[in-house]
Amino acid sequence: MHDRLANLLGAASLAVTDLALAGATRAAGVSASGAGALVVLAHAPGLGVTELGRRVGLTQSAAARMLDGLEASGLARRDRGTGRGVQVRLTPAGEKAVGAMLTARGAPLAAALAGLDADERDLLAGLLAKLLTRLYAEIGDADVMCRLCDRGCCTDGAVCPVGQAERDALGGGEPAPAAP
Structure with a gap:
């Protein structure tokens, strides 16, 4: 038998996640991992593809495909790093998208707390x-x-x-x- 409090926490966590992700992904027109990648890059510009993928829960190959989509949308770019390394950075459009995403993410969270x-x-x-x-x-x-x-x-x-x-x-x- 499950604990009622744990069940309530699970339901609330899922509802809050759904609301926050819907706002963030809709604001930038990206997937949940794309939204996470943009916010991560806003705080840690210049990450490599593998590290970026790790932080958003993707393999290196999945992160590279996600990054292809972010580049195609004009939100991020790959820059040459040292040696064969690649650094990922936001474009000005990507920086603007992060602001819009965080605002869109925050609105339903604030509404949930309003009561x-x-x-x-x-x-x-x-x-x-x-x-x-x-x-x-x-x-x-x-x-x-x-x-x-x-x-x-x-x-x-x-x-x-x-x-x-x-x-x-x-x-x-x-x-x-x-x-x-």
Whole structure:
């Protein structure tokens, strides 16, 4: 028999994911992995295709095909790196698409939270931070967990719980300064 709370969490997680992904993918006209790749590149320009694929959950060959589509849409480009390496960067259109995607992703999330009062929102924020810290222990990769995050809003005046969990796991422990 499954726990009711776990079932409720599963249903809420799936609904929130569906709403957030629908907004993000529709805003840029890309797949879920394409949306993740664009947001990842906004925070880590110059990644190689293999690393980009790892962060969005794709094999190197699948990442290369996804990148072909992003290039064809004018959202990303491959640049020569050192040796045989290739660096992936957003185009100006890709940078604009990331802004539109994060706005479109955030709107249904804000709407979902609109029914909560300030105390409930604070309580939920604390519980989600604790849950994300625990999930980091399972997943072990902040880049993967935060591939569609609006990192600015998560660290504005606060410490990202996923980033902190990763620093703790790597032995750094000290929180990064909050963004100004």
